Amino acid sequence: MAENIETKTQARQSRLNEILNSSQRKTYFVAAVTIVFVIIMLLVGVLPSYSAFTSQALQNENRQRAIDLLELKRTTIESLIKEEEAKKNLVEEFNTAFPTKVPEQINVLTIAEALATKNNVFLTNSTITDIVNTTDIIKKFLVTPQVQAQTINQTLEGDRESLTNYLGDIESNVNLFDVTSTVLSRKVGKELELSPVGREFKLTLQFNYFYYDQNPT
Amino acid sequence: MAKSVTFNLLKPLQPPKTAWDKIYDWIVDKARIVVLITILLIAAAFVAKVIVDTDAKNKNKQIDALTQRLGFYSAEVEPRLRLLAIKTEFYSTIWNKSSAYSAVIKEVYSYVDNPGADLTIKAGDGKISIFGTEDLNLLRNLEESLRNSPTFTSVTFGSLSIDGSDLQDSKGEYSVSAEIKDTKRTQL
Numbered sequence: 131m132a133e134n135i136e137t138k139t140q141a142r143q144s145r146l147n148e149i150l151n152s153s154q155r156k157t158y159f160v161a162a163v164t165i166v167f168v169i170i171m172l173l174v175g176v177l178p179s180y181s182a183f184t185s186q187a188l189q190n191e192n193r194q195r196a197i198d199l200l201e202l203k204r205t206t207i208e209s210l211i212k213e214e215e216a217k218k219n220l221v222e223e224f225n226t227a228f229p230t231k232v233p234e235q236i237n238v239l240t241i242a243e244a245l246a247t248k249n250n251v252f253l254t255n256s257t258i259t260d261i262v263n264t265t266d267i268i269k270k271f272l273v274t275p276q277v278q279a280q281t282i283n284q285t286l287e288g289d290r291e292s293l294t295n296y297l298g299d300i301e302s303n304v305n306l307f308d309v310t311s312t313v314l315s316r317k318v319g320k321e322l323e324l325s326p327v328g329r330e331f332k333l334t335l336q337f338n339y340f341y342y343d344q345n346p347t
Numbered sequence: 348m349a350k351s352v353t354f355n356l357l358k359p360l361q362p363p364k365t366a367w368d369k370i371y372d373w374i375v376d377k378a379r380i381v382v383l384i385t386i387l388l389i390a391a392a393f394v395a396k397v398i399v400d401t402d403a404k405n406k407n408k409q410i411d412a413l414t415q416r417l418g419f420y421s422a423e424v425e426p427r428l429r430l431l432a433i434k435t436e437f438y439s440t441i442w443n444k445s446s447a448y449s450a451v452i453k454e455v456y457s458y459v460d461n462p463g464a465d466l467t468i469k470a471g472d473g474k475i476s477i478f479g480t481e482d483l484n485l486l487r488n489l490e491e492s493l494r495n496s497p498t499f500t501s502v503t504f505g506s507l508s509i510d511g512s513d514l515q516d517s518k519g520e521y522s523v524s525a526e527i528k529d530t531k532r533t534q535l
Contacts, residue, residue, distance in 0.1 A: 160377050167378055171385040179392030186399040193406035200413040207420050210428050221431065228438050230430070271444050273437050290456065298449035301532050306438060308445035311471035314452055316479075318465065330463075336471075340441055342434050 227304045229341045232260060238282055238339055241305060249296040251288030252329060258282050262338060264346070275346045279308075279338040287329040290314070297333065306340035439535050447532035451475060451498060458492035459485060473530050475499070478522035486521055499525040 214221055235258045246253045259281040267279055286293060293314060300307050313334040317325050364372070374382060417425075448470035455468055455477060465479040477489070493502045505522035 160373065163373070164378050164381060168381050168385075171381070175385055176388045176392065179389050179396065183392050183395045183399060186396065186403060190399055190403050190406060193403065193410060197406060197409050197413065200410065200417060204413060204417060207417070207425060207428065211424060214428070214431075224431075224435070224438070228434055230434075271437075271441050273440060277437055277441070290462070294449050294453050294456070297452065298447075301445075301447040301449055306441050306445070308441065309448055309471075310446070311469075312448050312452070313467065313469045315467035316463070316465055342437065344430070 223304065228306055230344055231341065232278075232343070233280065233339065233341055235280075238280070241303065242282075242284060245296055245299045245303070246286060249288070249292045249299060250328070251286045251292045251296045251333070253284060253286050255285040256282065257284075267338070267340075276342055276344060277340060278343045278346060279340045281310075282307075282335075282337055282339055284333075284335045286333045286335065287325070288331060288333070289328050290316075290331045292328075293331050293333040297335065300335070300337060307337045308340070309335065309337045311336040443531065443534045445532055446471075446473070446530040448475075448527075448530065451527055451530075454496065454498055455489075455493075458489050460488075461485065470527070473527050474524060475527055476505075476522060476524045478505075478520075480520045486523075490523060493523065493525055498528060500528055501526045 238258060239256055242253055242256060262279045262281050264275055264278055267273065267277060268275065271277065286296060288296070297309070297312060297314075301309055311334075314331065316322070316331055322330060451470060452468050455475070456466075459466060461482070464482075464485065466477060467479050469476040469478075490502065490504065493499050502523065502525040505524055
Protein backbone atom coordinates (compact mmCIF):
# COMPACT_ATOMS: atom_id res chain seq x y z
CA MET A 131 0.00 0.00 0.00
CA ALA A 132 2.79 2.41 1.05
CA GLU A 133 4.73 1.52 -2.03
CA ASN A 134 1.72 2.33 -4.16
CA ILE A 135 1.39 5.78 -2.56
CA GLU A 136 5.11 6.50 -3.11
CA THR A 137 4.83 5.56 -6.78
CA LYS A 138 1.86 7.92 -7.21
CA THR A 139 3.72 10.74 -5.47
CA GLN A 140 6.71 10.28 -7.76
CA ALA A 141 4.45 10.30 -10.80
CA ARG A 142 2.78 13.53 -9.69
CA GLN A 143 6.14 15.12 -8.98
CA SER A 144 7.39 14.13 -12.38
CA ARG A 145 4.19 15.48 -14.01
CA LEU A 146 4.51 18.76 -12.10
CA ASN A 147 8.12 19.17 -13.24
CA GLU A 148 7.01 18.54 -16.77
CA ILE A 149 4.31 21.24 -16.51
CA LEU A 150 6.68 23.73 -14.95
CA ASN A 151 9.35 23.16 -17.61
CA SER A 152 6.79 23.56 -20.31
CA SER A 153 5.46 26.81 -18.75
CA GLN A 154 9.00 28.27 -18.56
CA ARG A 155 9.56 27.69 -22.29
CA LYS A 156 6.21 29.30 -23.04
CA THR A 157 7.20 32.42 -21.06
CA TYR A 158 10.42 32.80 -23.08
CA PHE A 159 8.49 32.40 -26.29
CA VAL A 160 5.88 35.02 -25.28
CA ALA A 161 8.61 37.48 -24.24
CA ALA A 162 10.41 37.06 -27.56
CA VAL A 163 7.22 37.49 -29.55
CA THR A 164 6.34 40.59 -27.50
CA ILE A 165 9.74 42.17 -28.23
CA VAL A 166 9.39 41.41 -31.95
CA PHE A 167 5.89 42.89 -31.82
CA VAL A 168 7.17 46.04 -30.13
CA ILE A 169 9.91 46.43 -32.75
CA ILE A 170 7.45 45.94 -35.62
CA MET A 171 5.04 48.47 -34.10
CA LEU A 172 7.87 50.95 -33.66
CA LEU A 173 9.06 50.52 -37.24
CA VAL A 174 5.64 50.46 -38.87
CA GLY A 175 3.65 52.79 -36.65
CA VAL A 176 5.53 55.08 -34.31
CA LEU A 177 8.66 55.95 -36.28
CA PRO A 178 6.88 56.98 -39.52
CA SER A 179 4.43 59.09 -37.51
CA TYR A 180 7.27 60.71 -35.58
CA SER A 181 9.26 61.22 -38.76
CA ALA A 182 6.30 62.86 -40.53
CA PHE A 183 5.69 65.08 -37.51
CA THR A 184 9.30 66.21 -37.12
CA SER A 185 9.73 66.75 -40.86
CA GLN A 186 6.66 68.99 -40.97
CA ALA A 187 7.84 70.79 -37.83
CA LEU A 188 11.18 71.44 -39.54
CA GLN A 189 9.45 72.79 -42.65
CA ASN A 190 7.36 75.01 -40.40
CA GLU A 191 10.53 76.40 -38.84
CA ASN A 192 11.72 77.35 -42.34
CA ARG A 193 8.33 78.86 -43.10
CA GLN A 194 8.53 80.86 -39.87
CA ARG A 195 12.01 82.11 -40.81
CA ALA A 196 10.66 83.23 -44.18
CA ILE A 197 7.72 84.94 -42.46
CA ASP A 198 10.09 86.72 -40.05
CA LEU A 199 12.24 87.99 -42.93
CA LEU A 200 9.22 89.08 -44.97
CA GLU A 201 7.75 90.76 -41.92
CA LEU A 202 11.04 92.52 -41.25
CA LYS A 203 11.14 93.71 -44.86
CA ARG A 204 7.54 94.91 -44.64
CA THR A 205 8.09 96.84 -41.41
CA THR A 206 11.37 98.29 -42.73
CA ILE A 207 9.76 99.45 -45.98
CA GLU A 208 6.75 100.88 -44.20
CA SER A 209 8.86 102.71 -41.64
CA LEU A 210 11.08 104.05 -44.45
CA ILE A 211 8.00 105.26 -46.33
CA LYS A 212 6.86 107.07 -43.18
CA GLU A 213 10.34 108.53 -42.64
CA GLU A 214 10.53 109.60 -46.28
CA GLU A 215 7.16 111.28 -45.98
CA ALA A 216 8.19 113.02 -42.74
CA LYS A 217 11.48 114.22 -44.26
CA LYS A 218 10.12 115.02 -47.69
CA ASN A 219 11.91 118.35 -47.94
CA LEU A 220 15.22 116.87 -46.88
CA VAL A 221 14.88 114.05 -49.44
CA GLU A 222 14.09 116.55 -52.17
CA GLU A 223 17.08 118.67 -51.15
CA PHE A 224 19.27 115.58 -51.15
CA ASN A 225 18.05 114.54 -54.61
CA THR A 226 18.79 118.03 -55.88
CA ALA A 227 22.25 118.00 -54.30
CA PHE A 228 23.05 114.53 -55.64
CA PRO A 229 20.90 114.25 -58.76
CA THR A 230 20.17 111.07 -60.69
CA LYS A 231 20.90 112.64 -64.07
CA VAL A 232 23.42 115.07 -65.52
CA PRO A 233 22.80 118.36 -63.71
CA GLU A 234 21.72 121.33 -65.75
CA GLN A 235 24.70 123.62 -66.24
CA ILE A 236 22.62 126.59 -65.16
CA ASN A 237 22.21 124.95 -61.72
CA VAL A 238 25.94 125.07 -61.01
CA LEU A 239 26.12 128.61 -62.28
CA THR A 240 23.22 129.64 -60.06
CA ILE A 241 24.85 128.05 -57.01
CA ALA A 242 28.21 129.72 -57.82
CA GLU A 243 26.58 133.11 -58.39
CA ALA A 244 24.72 132.85 -55.08
CA LEU A 245 27.88 131.96 -53.19
CA ALA A 246 29.83 134.71 -54.94
CA THR A 247 27.20 137.29 -53.99
CA LYS A 248 27.14 136.01 -50.42
CA ASN A 249 30.91 136.39 -50.12
CA ASN A 250 31.16 139.61 -52.10
CA VAL A 251 33.39 138.16 -54.81
CA PHE A 252 33.02 138.37 -58.58
CA LEU A 253 32.66 135.35 -60.80
CA THR A 254 34.47 136.36 -63.97
CA ASN A 255 34.55 133.05 -65.76
CA SER A 256 32.95 129.62 -65.39
CA THR A 257 33.21 126.64 -67.70
CA ILE A 258 31.69 123.22 -67.27
CA THR A 259 32.99 120.02 -68.81
CA ASP A 260 30.59 117.10 -68.84
CA ILE A 261 33.09 114.41 -69.64
CA VAL A 262 35.22 113.40 -66.69
CA ASN A 263 37.32 110.28 -66.53
CA THR A 264 35.15 107.96 -64.45
CA THR A 265 38.09 105.62 -63.79
CA ASP A 266 39.80 108.32 -61.71
CA ILE A 267 36.64 108.89 -59.72
CA ILE A 268 36.16 105.17 -59.08
CA LYS A 269 39.81 104.88 -58.05
CA LYS A 270 39.75 107.83 -55.67
CA PHE A 271 36.37 107.30 -54.06
CA LEU A 272 35.94 103.52 -54.48
CA VAL A 273 32.50 103.91 -56.01
CA THR A 274 30.62 102.26 -58.89
CA PRO A 275 30.58 103.59 -62.49
CA GLN A 276 27.14 105.07 -61.80
CA VAL A 277 28.86 107.88 -59.89
CA GLN A 278 29.86 110.48 -62.45
CA ALA A 279 30.94 114.08 -62.39
CA GLN A 280 31.18 117.34 -64.26
CA THR A 281 34.35 119.39 -64.02
CA ILE A 282 33.89 123.07 -63.32
CA ASN A 283 36.58 125.69 -63.84
CA GLN A 284 36.00 129.11 -62.35
CA THR A 285 37.86 132.37 -62.06
CA LEU A 286 36.85 134.83 -59.39
CA GLU A 287 38.05 138.17 -58.16
CA GLY A 288 37.78 139.78 -54.76
CA ASP A 289 39.75 140.38 -51.63
CA ARG A 290 41.82 137.62 -50.14
CA GLU A 291 39.59 136.75 -47.23
CA SER A 292 36.37 136.77 -49.28
CA LEU A 293 37.89 134.49 -51.90
CA THR A 294 39.09 132.08 -49.21
CA ASN A 295 35.61 132.15 -47.68
CA TYR A 296 34.10 131.44 -51.11
CA LEU A 297 36.42 128.46 -51.43
CA GLY A 298 35.34 127.29 -47.97
CA ASP A 299 31.67 127.60 -48.98
CA ILE A 300 32.27 125.55 -52.12
CA GLU A 301 33.99 122.89 -50.01
CA SER A 302 31.18 122.74 -47.47
CA ASN A 303 28.34 123.10 -49.95
CA VAL A 304 25.55 120.55 -49.73
CA ASN A 305 26.18 119.72 -53.40
CA LEU A 306 28.99 117.27 -53.85
CA PHE A 307 31.88 119.49 -54.94
CA ASP A 308 35.38 118.05 -54.73
CA VAL A 309 38.04 120.72 -55.16
CA THR A 310 40.84 119.32 -57.29
CA SER A 311 42.93 122.41 -57.79
CA THR A 312 42.98 125.99 -56.56
CA VAL A 313 45.28 128.95 -57.15
CA LEU A 314 44.94 132.11 -55.11
CA SER A 315 47.18 135.00 -56.16
CA ARG A 316 47.49 138.72 -55.88
CA LYS A 317 47.25 140.61 -59.10
CA VAL A 318 50.44 142.27 -60.25
CA GLY A 319 51.44 145.12 -62.52
CA LYS A 320 48.87 146.72 -64.76
CA GLU A 321 46.24 144.21 -63.83
CA LEU A 322 46.50 145.39 -60.23
CA GLU A 323 46.48 149.05 -61.23
CA LEU A 324 43.30 148.61 -63.27
CA SER A 325 41.63 146.52 -60.64
CA PRO A 326 38.82 148.14 -58.63
CA VAL A 327 39.18 148.29 -54.85
CA GLY A 328 38.41 144.98 -53.21
CA ARG A 329 39.27 142.93 -56.31
CA GLU A 330 43.03 142.76 -55.91
CA PHE A 331 43.09 138.98 -55.60
CA LYS A 332 42.25 136.30 -58.10
CA LEU A 333 41.08 132.75 -57.44
CA THR A 334 41.29 130.08 -60.10
CA LEU A 335 39.36 127.06 -59.04
CA GLN A 336 38.70 123.61 -60.43
CA PHE A 337 36.28 121.19 -58.85
CA ASN A 338 34.17 118.17 -59.70
CA TYR A 339 30.41 118.18 -59.25
CA PHE A 340 29.10 114.66 -58.67
CA TYR A 341 25.86 113.07 -59.77
CA TYR A 342 24.47 109.55 -59.94
CA ASP A 343 23.67 108.12 -63.35
CA GLN A 344 21.58 104.96 -63.04
CA ASN A 345 22.37 103.82 -66.58
CA PRO A 346 25.91 104.92 -67.33
CA THR A 347 27.03 104.58 -70.93
CA MET B 348 -12.94 -2.01 -12.32
CA ALA B 349 -14.81 0.21 -14.75
CA LYS B 350 -13.60 3.82 -15.06
CA SER B 351 -16.26 6.33 -13.97
CA VAL B 352 -16.97 9.38 -16.19
CA THR B 353 -18.42 12.51 -14.64
CA PHE B 354 -20.00 15.51 -16.46
CA ASN B 355 -19.99 18.93 -14.88
CA LEU B 356 -22.68 20.85 -16.74
CA LEU B 357 -21.74 24.13 -15.00
CA LYS B 358 -18.32 24.02 -16.58
CA PRO B 359 -18.74 23.01 -20.18
CA LEU B 360 -15.82 21.74 -22.10
CA GLN B 361 -14.35 24.26 -24.57
CA PRO B 362 -13.32 23.29 -28.04
CA PRO B 363 -9.54 23.30 -28.59
CA LYS B 364 -8.17 26.77 -29.34
CA THR B 365 -7.22 27.72 -32.89
CA ALA B 366 -4.07 29.72 -33.73
CA TRP B 367 -6.11 32.94 -34.08
CA ASP B 368 -7.69 32.39 -30.70
CA LYS B 369 -4.23 32.06 -29.21
CA ILE B 370 -3.09 35.27 -30.91
CA TYR B 371 -6.20 37.09 -29.73
CA ASP B 372 -5.65 35.85 -26.19
CA TRP B 373 -2.00 36.93 -26.36
CA ILE B 374 -2.82 40.41 -27.63
CA VAL B 375 -5.55 41.08 -25.07
CA ASP B 376 -3.58 39.54 -22.28
CA LYS B 377 0.22 39.64 -22.42
CA ALA B 378 0.75 42.36 -25.09
CA ARG B 379 -2.10 44.67 -24.21
CA ILE B 380 0.13 47.25 -22.45
CA VAL B 381 2.51 47.34 -25.38
CA VAL B 382 -0.35 47.68 -27.86
CA LEU B 383 -1.96 50.39 -25.74
CA ILE B 384 1.27 52.36 -25.46
CA THR B 385 1.89 52.01 -29.20
CA ILE B 386 -1.63 53.16 -30.02
CA LEU B 387 -1.24 56.11 -27.67
CA LEU B 388 2.06 57.04 -29.30
CA ILE B 389 0.57 56.80 -32.80
CA ALA B 390 -2.46 58.83 -31.69
CA ALA B 391 -0.20 61.46 -30.15
CA ALA B 392 1.88 61.59 -33.32
CA PHE B 393 -1.28 61.90 -35.39
CA VAL B 394 -2.59 64.76 -33.24
CA ALA B 395 0.80 66.46 -33.43
CA LYS B 396 0.83 65.97 -37.21
CA VAL B 397 -2.61 67.56 -37.48
CA ILE B 398 -1.38 70.49 -35.39
CA VAL B 399 1.77 71.02 -37.48
CA ASP B 400 -0.20 70.60 -40.72
CA THR B 401 -2.66 73.27 -39.63
CA ASP B 402 0.25 75.44 -38.57
CA ALA B 403 1.89 74.93 -41.98
CA LYS B 404 -1.33 75.89 -43.73
CA ASN B 405 -1.62 79.08 -41.68
CA LYS B 406 2.01 79.94 -42.29
CA ASN B 407 1.60 79.45 -46.04
CA LYS B 408 -1.36 81.82 -45.95
CA GLN B 409 0.72 84.33 -43.99
CA ILE B 410 3.60 84.04 -46.50
CA ASP B 411 1.19 84.56 -49.41
CA ALA B 412 -0.32 87.63 -47.75
CA LEU B 413 3.10 89.14 -47.01
CA THR B 414 4.41 88.37 -50.50
CA GLN B 415 1.35 90.00 -52.02
CA ARG B 416 1.80 93.07 -49.82
CA LEU B 417 5.52 93.35 -50.61
CA GLY B 418 4.74 92.88 -54.29
CA PHE B 419 2.73 96.07 -54.07
CA TYR B 420 5.87 97.91 -52.92
CA SER B 421 8.34 96.18 -55.23
CA ALA B 422 7.30 98.01 -58.39
CA GLU B 423 7.91 101.61 -57.40
CA VAL B 424 8.54 102.19 -53.70
CA GLU B 425 11.29 99.62 -53.08
CA PRO B 426 13.50 100.65 -56.05
CA ARG B 427 13.13 104.29 -55.03
CA LEU B 428 14.13 103.54 -51.42
CA ARG B 429 17.01 101.34 -52.55
CA LEU B 430 18.28 104.08 -54.86
CA LEU B 431 18.05 106.56 -52.02
CA ALA B 432 20.00 104.21 -49.74
CA ILE B 433 22.72 103.65 -52.37
CA LYS B 434 22.97 107.36 -53.09
CA THR B 435 23.18 108.18 -49.38
CA GLU B 436 26.06 105.75 -48.98
CA PHE B 437 27.92 107.17 -52.01
CA TYR B 438 27.20 110.72 -50.91
CA SER B 439 28.78 110.01 -47.54
CA THR B 440 31.78 108.26 -49.18
CA ILE B 441 32.41 111.07 -51.67
CA TRP B 442 31.97 113.75 -49.05
CA ASN B 443 34.39 112.10 -46.64
CA LYS B 444 37.03 111.55 -49.32
CA SER B 445 36.75 114.95 -51.00
CA SER B 446 39.51 117.50 -50.59
CA ALA B 447 39.42 120.85 -48.85
CA TYR B 448 42.09 123.50 -49.14
CA SER B 449 40.54 126.70 -47.76
CA ALA B 450 41.71 126.02 -44.20
CA VAL B 451 45.24 125.34 -45.45
CA ILE B 452 45.31 128.58 -47.49
CA LYS B 453 44.02 130.51 -44.48
CA GLU B 454 46.77 128.97 -42.35
CA VAL B 455 49.46 129.99 -44.85
CA TYR B 456 48.16 133.54 -44.90
CA SER B 457 48.11 133.60 -41.12
CA TYR B 458 51.92 133.32 -41.25
CA VAL B 459 52.14 136.38 -43.52
CA ASP B 460 51.95 139.73 -41.72
CA ASN B 461 51.75 141.86 -44.83
CA PRO B 462 48.21 141.75 -46.30
CA GLY B 463 49.50 143.04 -49.63
CA ALA B 464 52.21 140.41 -49.92
CA ASP B 465 52.88 139.11 -53.39
CA LEU B 466 52.01 135.51 -52.82
CA THR B 467 50.55 132.92 -55.09
CA ILE B 468 49.25 129.82 -53.36
CA LYS B 469 48.54 126.78 -55.43
CA ALA B 470 46.90 123.76 -53.82
CA GLY B 471 45.91 120.42 -55.29
CA ASP B 472 46.64 116.69 -55.19
CA GLY B 473 47.48 116.93 -51.51
CA LYS B 474 50.29 119.42 -52.11
CA ILE B 475 50.69 123.13 -51.73
CA SER B 476 53.06 125.45 -53.57
CA ILE B 477 53.74 129.04 -52.61
CA PHE B 478 55.62 131.34 -54.89
CA GLY B 479 56.15 135.05 -55.50
CA THR B 480 58.55 137.86 -54.77
CA GLU B 481 58.65 138.84 -51.15
CA ASP B 482 60.61 140.16 -48.23
CA LEU B 483 63.31 137.72 -47.11
CA ASN B 484 62.34 138.02 -43.44
CA LEU B 485 58.79 137.13 -44.39
CA LEU B 486 60.07 134.13 -46.31
CA ARG B 487 62.16 133.02 -43.33
CA ASN B 488 59.12 133.26 -41.06
CA LEU B 489 56.95 131.47 -43.59
CA GLU B 490 59.41 128.61 -43.97
CA GLU B 491 59.84 128.23 -40.22
CA SER B 492 56.08 128.33 -39.62
CA LEU B 493 55.40 125.77 -42.33
CA ARG B 494 58.06 123.45 -40.93
CA ASN B 495 56.63 123.76 -37.41
CA SER B 496 53.02 123.37 -38.52
CA PRO B 497 51.35 120.01 -37.90
CA THR B 498 49.40 120.52 -41.14
CA PHE B 499 52.40 120.21 -43.44
CA THR B 500 55.19 117.79 -44.06
CA SER B 501 58.16 117.66 -46.45
CA VAL B 502 58.50 121.44 -46.62
CA THR B 503 61.08 122.29 -49.28
CA PHE B 504 62.38 125.49 -50.75
CA GLY B 505 62.32 125.03 -54.48
CA SER B 506 64.19 128.17 -55.44
CA LEU B 507 65.26 131.56 -54.20
CA SER B 508 66.69 134.10 -56.58
CA ILE B 509 67.68 137.62 -55.69
CA ASP B 510 68.68 140.19 -58.26
CA GLY B 511 70.38 143.59 -57.70
CA SER B 512 67.34 145.79 -57.05
CA ASP B 513 65.71 143.12 -54.91
CA LEU B 514 68.88 142.82 -52.87
CA GLN B 515 68.58 146.46 -51.86
CA ASP B 516 64.97 145.91 -50.71
CA SER B 517 65.98 142.63 -49.14
CA LYS B 518 63.49 140.88 -51.46
CA GLY B 519 63.72 137.62 -53.36
CA GLU B 520 61.80 135.45 -55.80
CA TYR B 521 61.06 132.10 -54.23
CA SER B 522 59.02 128.97 -54.34
CA VAL B 523 58.14 126.75 -51.41
CA SER B 524 56.31 123.47 -51.60
CA ALA B 525 54.93 121.18 -48.95
CA GLU B 526 52.73 118.15 -48.63
CA ILE B 527 49.45 118.54 -46.81
CA LYS B 528 49.01 115.83 -44.18
CA ASP B 529 45.24 115.74 -44.36
CA THR B 530 43.19 117.32 -47.12
CA LYS B 531 39.93 115.73 -46.03
CA ARG B 532 37.12 118.04 -45.10
CA THR B 533 34.97 117.67 -41.97
CA GLN B 534 33.65 114.11 -42.02
CA LEU B 535 29.95 113.31 -42.07
